[in-house]
Amino acid sequence: MGAVKSKRVPRAVREQQMMDAAVRTFARRGYRAASMDEIAEVAGVSKPLVYLYLNSKDDLFSAVIRRESEALVAAVTAAVEPGVPADRQLWSGLKGFFAHTAENPDGWAVLHQQARTQGEPFAREVAAMRAEIMVFVTTLIDAAAKEAGCDGELAEREVAGLAHALVGAAESLAEWANARTDEGTSGEREHPAAKDTAATLMNFAWAGLGRLITGERWAPGT
C-alpha cells in the first residue's frame, strides 16, 4: 500500500482506504489508543492527508461508525426474504447478520465494543442503528403472533422485551463466534460458520431450551 501514488487516486477511493485502515486500527487498539499515525500508515498515506480528508480523529470515528452501521443494516435487510412467514424472515435475517459480522469482524468490534461507550455523539449513532434493527425484529415477532392467530396474546411490552432479548443474544453470539478459536484443531476453520451460529440462535429463540433439550428443532420448512 505504501507505494500507491497519492495524486492518481480519486478522493472517494482514498477516503474508503482511510476508513478501512481506521476500522482495523480502532477495532484492534481501541478508540483511545488508536493513533492517526498508525491509521495513516495502515492506509499508506500521509497523516496530513488523513486530516485534510477526514478532519479529526473524532470525525473519522464518526464516519467509520456511520459506514459500518449502514453496511450492517443493509446486509441484514438484503438477507431477509420478503413475503415469507415471520419465522423464515427472522431466520434469513439472522443468517445475514452472522455472515456480515463474521466477514467484518473489525467493523463489528468497532460498533459493538468501541462506539457504544465512547460517549456522544458516537453512542447515539450506534443506538440509532440498533433501534432500527429493534423495530425490524419487533415487527417480525408481532407478525409471527398475528400469523399464528394469537393477536393480542403477547402484550406490547413483552414483544419489546423479547426483541431486546433476541438482539442481545445475537450480539453476544456474534462476539463469541468471532472471538473463539478451536484449540487443537489448527489448520481447520477457526470460527463457527455463520449459518451454524444462526441455527443455534434460531433454535434457541424459536424452539426454546425446553424443546431443544428434548431433541425438538425448529426447521426452516415448517
Added chain:
Amino acid sequence: MGAVKSKRVPRAVREQQMMDAAVRTFARRGYRAASMDEIAEVAGVSKPLVYLYLNSKDDLFSAVIRRESEALVAAVTAAVEPGVPADRQLWSGLKGFFAHTAENPDGWAVLHQQARTQGEPFAREVAAMRAEIMVFVTTLIDAAAKEAGCDGELAEREVAGLAHALVGAAESLAEWANARTDEGTSGEREHPAAKDTAATLMNFAWAGLGRLITGERWAPGT
C-alpha cells in the same frame, strides 16, 4: 454528607462511600468524563483524601469494577435454589440477576457500558466475572439436558453458544429494563418489575418464541 467529620469515620467505611460516589459518577458521566473532583464532592470528602485512599482514577475504577462484579455474582449465586431441577435454578438465578441490576442501575451501567470497553486492565476484570456467570449457565444447560435424559444430544459447542445467547439476552434486557420509562403513567412504577423481566426471558429461553406465540408458557412448577 458534606458535614461529616473525616477523622471520626473508619477508613473502610470512608472507602465504601468513595466507591459509592465513584459508581454513581462513572455510570452517569462515563469513565473519561468523570472527574475526581466530582467523585470527592459526591462522597463529601476532599480530593486529596480520595487519592490517599484509592490512589488514582484508574485504581478507583478498578476497585469499583471489582466490588460491583463481586456483588453481582454474589447476588446471582445467592438467588439460585440449589438441588432443584435445572430450569428452576435458571429461573431463580435470572430473578436474582434482574433484581440486582434493577436495584443497582449505576453498578450495572459501570459493568455493562463502561468497564468492558475502556481497555485493559478493566475489560479483563469484567470478562472474568462474565466468564464465571457463563460457566454457571453452561453447567445448568448441560444439567437440564442430562435431566431430560438427552445426554449428548446437545453438542458441547452448541451448549456454549446457547449460554452466550442467554447471557447476552439477559444483559440486553437488563439495560432495556433500566433505561425505559412508561410515558404517560407518571406516578406509577417507572421500570418493569425484575420478576416480570425474568419471566419474559425465562419464557423466551425455555419455551421459545414458537411456543410463546401459540400461548404456551414455561411454568415454575413443571
